[in-house]
Amino acid sequence: MNILTKPQLQEKANALLMQVLQWREAHISEKTFLLILAFFIGIFSGFAALLLKFLIHAIASMLTNHFTISGANYLYLLYPVIGILIVSLYVRYVVKDNISHGVTRVLYAISQNKSRLKFHNTYTSVVASSITIGFGGSVGAEGPIVNTGAAIGSNLGSLFRLSPQILMMLVGSGAAAGVAGIFKAPIAGMLFAIEVLMIDLTTVSVMPLLVSSITAATVSYIFTGYSPEFTFDQSEAFITNNIPYVIILGIVCGFTSLYFTKMIGYFEGFLSKIKKRWVKFAIGSAILSGLIFCFPPLYGEGYEAITNLLNGDPATLLDGSVFYSFHNNVWFVLLFMLMIILTKVFATSATNGSGGVGGTFAPSLYVGCMTGFFFAYLVNTLGLFPGMELSCKNFALMGMAGVMSGVMHAPLMGIFLTAEMTGGYQLFLPLLMVSAISYFTIRMFLSYSIYTMRLAKRGELLTHHKDKAVLTLLKMDSVIEKDFIEVHPEMSLREMVQVISESQRNLFPVTDSKGTLLGVVLLNDIRNIMFRPALYDKMYVRKFMCMPPAKIEIGDNMENVMNLFDKTNAWNLPVVENGKYIGFVSKSKIFNSYRRVLRHYSDD
Numbered sequence: 001m002n003i004l005t006k007p008q009l010q011e012k013a014n015a016l017l018m019q020v021l022q023w024r025e026a027h028i029s030e031k032t033f034l035l036i037l038a039f040f041i042g043i044f045s046g047f048a049a050l051l052l053k054f055l056i057h058a059i060a061s062m063l064t065n066h067f068t069i070s071g072a073n074y075l076y077l078l079y080p081v082i083g084i085l086i087v088s089l090y091v092r093y094v095v096k097d098n099i100s101h102g103v104t105r106v107l108y109a110i111s112q113n114k115s116r117l118k119f120h121n122t123y124t125s126v127v128a129s130s131i132t133i134g135f136g137g138s139v140g141a142e143g144p145i146v147n148t149g150a151a152i153g154s155n156l157g158s159l160f161r162l163s164p165q166i167l168m169m170l171v172g173s174g175a176a177a178g179v180a181g182i183f184k185a186p187i188a189g190m191l192f193a194i195e196v197l198m199i200d201l202t203t204v205s206v207m208p209l210l211v212s213s214i215t216a217a218t219v220s221y222i223f224t225g226y227s228p229e230f231t232f233d234q235s236e237a238f239i240t241n242n243i244p245y246v247i248i249l250g251i252v253c254g255f256t257s258l259y260f261t262k263m264i265g266y267f268e269g270f271l272s273k274i275k276k277r278w279v280k281f282a283i284g285s286a287i288l289s290g291l292i293f294c295f296p297p298l299y300g301e302g303y304e305a306i307t308n309l310l311n312g313d314p315a316t317l318l319d320g321s322v323f324y325s326f327h328n329n330v331w332f333v334l335l336f337m338l339m340i341i342l343t344k345v346f347a348t349s350a351t352n353g354s355g356g357v358g359g360t361f362a363p364s365l366y367v368g369c370m371t372g373f374f375f376a377y378l379v380n381t382l383g384l385f386p387g388m389e390l391s392c393k394n395f396a397l398m399g400m401a402g403v404m405s406g407v408m409h410a411p412l413m414g415i416f417l418t419a420e421m422t423g424g425y426q427l428f429l430p431l432l433m434v435s436a437i438s439y440f441t442i443r444m445f446l447s448y449s450i451y452t453m454r455l456a457k458r459g460e461l462l463t464h465h466k467d468k469a470v471l472t473l474l475k476m477d478s479v480i481e482k483d484f485i486e487v488h489p490e491m492s493l494r495e496m497v498q499v500i501s502e503s504q505r506n507l508f509p510v511t512d513s514k515g516t517l518l519g520v521v522l523l524n525d526i527r528n529i530m531f532r533p534a535l536y537d538k539m540y541v542r543k544f545m546c547m548p549p550a551k552i553e554i555g556d557n558m559e560n561v562m563n564l565f566d567k568t569n570a571w572n573l574p575v576v577e578n579g580k581y582i583g584f585v586s587k588s589k590i591f592n593s594y595r596r597v598l599r600h601y602s603d604d
Contacts, residue, residue, distance in 0.1 A: 017159075021160060021161060024160070030166070031204065033160075034166060034169065034170075034204075034207075034208050035207060035208055035211055037153075037156055037157065037160070037170060037173075037208075038170070038173045038207075038208035038209075038211040038212040038215075039211055039212070039215055040156065041149070041152055041153045041156060041170065041173050041174045041177055041212045041215075042173075042177045042180075042181075042211060042212035042213065042214070042215025042216040042218075042219070043215055043216070043219060044152045044156075045145075045148065045149035045152055045153075045174055045177035045178050045181055045212065045216045046177060046180075046181040046215065046216035046217070046218070046219025046220055047219060048122075048123075048126060048145060048148050048149065048152070048178070048181070049145050049149075049178060049181030049182040049216065049219075049220060050181070050219065050220060050223055050224070051126060052126045052129065052130055052141050052144065052145055052148075052182065053141065053182060055126070055130035055134065056129075056130050056133045056134050056141060056300070056301070057134075058134070059130060059131065059133075059134025059135065060133070060134045060135075060136075060299075060300055063075070063079055063134070063135065063136075064079075064299070067320050068320065069319035069320050069324070070319075070324050071320075071322070071324055072293070072320070072321065072322040073293075073296070073320050074293070076136065076289065076292045076293040076296060076299065076320075077289045077290070077292075077293050078289070079135045079136045079289075080135055080136040080137060080285060080288045080289045080292055080299075080351075081285040081286075081288075081289055082135055083131055083132055083134065083135020083136060083137055083356070084132065084135070084137065084281065084284070084285045084288070084351070084354050084355050084356045085281070085285070085355075086131050086135075087128045087131050087132050087355055087356055087357055088277075088281060088354075088355030088356075090127065090128060090131070091124075091128060091355070091357070092277075095120060095124045095128070097118065097120065097124075099121065099124050099125050099128060099144075099147070099357055100352055100356075100357055101143070101352070101359075101451075102125055102143035102144050102145075102146050102147030102148075102357075102359055103143050103146050103147070103175075103196065103197075103359060103361075103451045104451050104452075105117075105121075105147060106146060106147055106150040106171065106175055106197060107197060107198075107451060107452060109150070109154065109171065110168055110171060110172075110197060110198075110199075115154055115157075115164055115167035115168040115170070115171045116154055116158060116167065117147075117150055117151040117154040117155065117171070118151070119151070119155050121147055121148065121150075121151035122148060122151045122152050122155060123148070125144035125145070125147045125148050125151075125357060126144060126145070126148055128144070128356075128357035129141050129143075129144035129145075129357045129358050129359075132351065132356040132357050132358050133300050133301055133358055134300070136288070136289075136292055136299045136300055137288070137300070137351040137356040137358055138288060138291070138292065138298045138299070138300070138302070138344065138347035138348050138350075138351050138358075138363065139301075139348055139351045139352060139356060139357075139358020139359055139360070139362070139363065140301055140358055140359040140360065140361040140362025140363055140365075141182060141301065141358065141359070141362065142178070142179060142182060142183075142359050142361030142362055143358060143359015143360065143361055144357060144358065144359060145178035145179070145181070145182050146175045146178045146179060146192075146359070146361075147178075148174075148178060149174035149175050149176070149177045149178030149179075149181075149216075150171045150172075150174045150175040150178070151174065152174045153167075153170035153171045153172070153173050153174030153175070153177075153212075154167055154170065154171050154174070156170065157170040157171075168199065169199065169204070169205050169208050169209075170208070171197075172193040172197050172199035172205065172208075172209060173193070173208045173209055173211070173212035173213075174212065175189075175192065175193055175197055176189040176190050176192055176193040176209050176212055176213045176216075177189060177212040177213055177215065177216035178216070179192045179213075179417075180212075180213040180214070180216040180217040180220075181216035181217060181219060181220050182220075183229050183417060183420065183421050184217050184220045184221060184224075184228065184229055184420065184421070185217065185229075185416065185417050185420035185421055186210075186213040186214045186216070186217040186420075187213070187416045187420060188413050188416045188417035188420055188421075189209075189212075189213035189216065189217070190206075190209045190210055190213045191410065191412045191413040191416055191417075192410070192413050192417075193209050194209070195408070195409070195410035195411075195412060195413050196408055196409075196410050196413065196449065196451060198452075228420070228421055228422050228423045229303075229421040229422070230303070230306060230307055230310055230421050230422045231307060231310065231311065231422075232310045232311075232393070232397065232422035232423060232424050233311070234393070234394065234424060234426055234427065235393070236391035236393070236394060237426075238391075238394060238426070238427055238429070238430055241388075242390060242430070243430075243433070245375075245376075245379065245385070245390060245395075246398065246430045246433050246434055247433065247437060248375075249372060249375050249395060249398055249399065249402065249434055250402055250433060250434040250435075250436070250437025250438050250441070251437060251438075251441055252371060252375055252402075253368060253371060253372070253398075253399055253402030253403050253405075253406055253434060253437075253438035253441075254402070254406050254437065254438040254439070254440070254441020254442045255441065255442075256341070256367060256368070256371045256402075256403050256406070257364075257402075257403050257405075257406025257407045257438060257441075257442045258406070258441075258442050258445050258446065259345070260344075260345055260363075260364060260367055260403065260406075260407055260450075261406075261407055261442070261446060261449075261450045261453070262446075263345040263346070263349070264345050264348060264349050264360065264450065265450075265453065267345065267346055267349035267350070267353065268349045268352060268353050270353075271283070271284055271349065271350070271353030271354065272353065277355075280353065280354055280355070281354045281355050282354075283350075283354065284349075284350040284351070284353045284354020284355070285350070285354050285355075287346060287347075287350040288347055288350040288351055288354065291343050291346060291347045291350075292347065293322070294321070294322065294323075295321065295336070295339060295340050295343060296319065296320040296321050297317050297340055298340065298343065298344060298347045301362045301366070302344075302362065302363075302366040303362070305317060305366070305369075305370075306365065306366060306369045306396075306400075309369050309370070309373045309392075309393070309396045310369070310393055310396055310397065310422065311393070312392055312393045314333050314337065314373060314377065314392070315327045315328065315333060317333065317336060317337065317340070318333070318336060321336075323336065330381055331381075333377075334374065334377060334378060334381065337370055337373065337374045337377070338374060340370055341367055341370045341371055341374065344363055344366060344367050344370075345363075345367075348360060348363045360407070360450055361404075361408075364403050364404045364407040364408065364450075365400050365403070365404055367403050368399040368400040368401070368402055368403030368404055369396045369397075369399055369400045370396075370399070371399040371402070371403055372395040372396040372397065372398050372399020372400065372402070373392050373393075373395060373396035373399065375395055375399065376390040376391065376392040376394075376395035376396070377392050380392070394427060394430070397418060397422060397424050397427055397431070398427065398430050398431060398434040399434070400414075400418045401414045401415050401417075401418040401419075401431045401434055401435045402414070402434040402435055402437070402438040403438065404417065404418070405434075405435035405436075405438050405439045406438040406439055406441065406442040407442075407449065407450050408449050408450065408451065409439065409442070409443070409448070409449035409452075410449070411435040411436055411438075411439040412435075414435045414439075415428070415431045415432055415435045418431060419431060479558075479585050479586075479589050479590050480575055480582060480583040480584070480585055481583055481584050481585070481586060481589060482582070482583040482584075483504070483505070484503075484505050484507060484508060484509055484583065484584055485499050485502065485503045485505070485508055486508070486509050486510075486511050486581065487499055487508050487509070487510055487511075487521060487541050488510065488511065488512065488513075488541065489510060489512070489518060489540065489541050489542035489545065490540060490541070490542070491540065491541045492536060492537055492539065492540055492541075493526075493529065493530065493535055493536045493537075493538070493539040493540070493541075493544075494536035494537060496508075496521070496526070496530070496541060497530050497536070500523065500530070506522065506523035506524070507520060507521070507522060507523070507572055507584065508520065508521040508523075509574060509581050509584070510541060510545045511581050514580075515580045515581055516579045516580060516581070517548075517551070517574055517576050517579065517580070517581040518545070519545040519546055519547050519548065520545065520546060520547075520548050520574065521541060521544065521545050521546075522546065525544060525546065526544050529544070548570075548573060548574050549568035549569075549570050549573070550564045550567070550568050550570065550573055551573065551574055551575075551576050552564060552573050552574065552575045552576070552585055553575075553576060553577070554575055554576070554577040554582055558590070561573075561585060561590070562590070565587050565590075570587070571586060571587045571588070572584050572585070572586045572587070573585055
């Protein structure tokens with residue numbers, strides 16, 4: 001019996017795969033195959049979401065089910081530290097790759113990496129985030145499950161050798177399925193891919209997004225029941241007299257979103273500047289455990305606190321806290337809620353910055369719920385609404401939609417996600433109002449969401465703006481031309497004429513012996529002297545060369561390159577790397593590449 005070696009097995013597997021690919025190409029159209037893959041992506045992502053939720057709840061229940069509600073629980077000081085330590089070691093020595101900021105990494109893959117995600121992303125985020133959150137990390141599981149779903153879509157598409165354009169749709173389908181599966185919210189999942197990941201909405205893309213989202217949500221419904229993610233009973237109807245307060249809440253949510261986004265950026269930036277890994281871990285985990293000890297609702301995702309507020313019970317926020325004895329004091333409860341709103345951003349940043357793995361999706365929902373409830377509770381306590389009281393439960397729900405819309409710059413997703421998670425469809429009008437006002441408020445101060453800000457600063461963001469999107473997809477390597485003959489300052493006009501006779505170009509870079517770009521020679525500038533033999537041995541390149549109007553650094557993005565062309569009105573600009581000559585970029589080359597990418601990018 002012959003035993004096949006590993007290379008032989010690999011060869012047979014590749015041959016079998018090629019047969020499958022050929023059969024598929026002959027019998028199944030690409031659009032139909034895309035829907036089939038979206039269906040399987042929905043199934044796999046739905047099960048991944050179920051597994052992640054199960055692991056988080058199992059770990060958290062095992063660690064905290066014996067905690068008392070009437071006093072301090074000192075293990076809050078220890079659990080987050082242990083969790084982040086385990087995850088840090090797992091990421092460093094097992095994964096050996098950065099898996100934090102899952103949504104941002106998916107955006108980067110779409111914008112810069114041809115929608116390709118590594119295979120380990122299909123499971124490593126699930127493992128790392130379940131430990132992080134189960135041990136108390138104050139982050140959400142949605143970022144990791146988006147990364148997981150997107151990786152499932154990317155790797156499944158790569159297995160069948162699909163083009164980057166199709167891979168982009170499959171990555172979006174996987175991300176949408178992750179959101180739909182973990183929240184039981186298929187519409188919100190699809191809107192997440194469109195508004196946050198900025199997948200272009202076309203007749204081709206909408207169907208796989210729908211198929212994967214519905215499939216993932218169905219998997220969740222089958223195994224966890226048809227009840228919404230959060231229990232919400234609208235016992236108080238919304239009345240039009242509340243509209244002025246709804247408008248004010250929208251503005252408050254907009255500024256809360258601004259605070260949330262800015263402070264997370266600042267604090268994560270502060271931690272990232274600490275180069276020593278263990279110092280960063282010590283500072284971040286100490287801040288996190290201290291905050292959780294003082295404010296136990298900061299432990300984990302915080303969904304229990306959201307449920308309690310949606311049921312109109314704010315006093316339970318003080319359960320297990322050193323301040324439990326004040327749970328009947330209305331003003332202290334208000335102060336406690338305000339402190340949670342203000343410190344949640346630090347707990348989230350400390351979790352991710354010190355080595356934990358989680359997202360900012362759930363924290364934005366959490367802060368929004370607290371903000372809406374706090375606003376209504378404060379108005380009622382101060383007696384600012386004579387004759388009746390605002391419904392704190394309803395305003396908590398509106399706050400969830402408002403802050404999520406502002407933080408993510410995704411008003412439609414904020415509205416539908418909140419409604420689908422809670423069944424609060426009767427509040428659709430105020431949800432619309434708060435989400436829209438919050439979104440427009442933060443847009444006056446920030447052009448990008450919490451996810452896109454990092455990529456936008458580096459010019460690596462793919463957007464709905466077709467011009468910017470195509471420029472982002474263009475790569476510098478694809479437009480650099482290197483068939484220019486280099487000349488040197490000491491060369492005579494005679495030698496220059498000889499070079500011109502051998503060249504197909506009318507532009508010549510001038511470099512020194514080390515390859516540093518010193519200037520350029522334009523054929524038009526020497527046309528009047530190149531036919532005067534008397535000057536051949538008297539004129540030298542250094543006398544008739546000139547400086548280029550601008551230089552392009554090898555790492556510049558294409559949008560900046562086009563801005564340089566617009567400012568200088570040049571048709572060719574030199575490309576350098578630390579001053580060393582690399583080649584030239586021509587405007588005509590960019591236009592040709594631009595047209596080719598745009599045609600491919602927009603193809604239905």
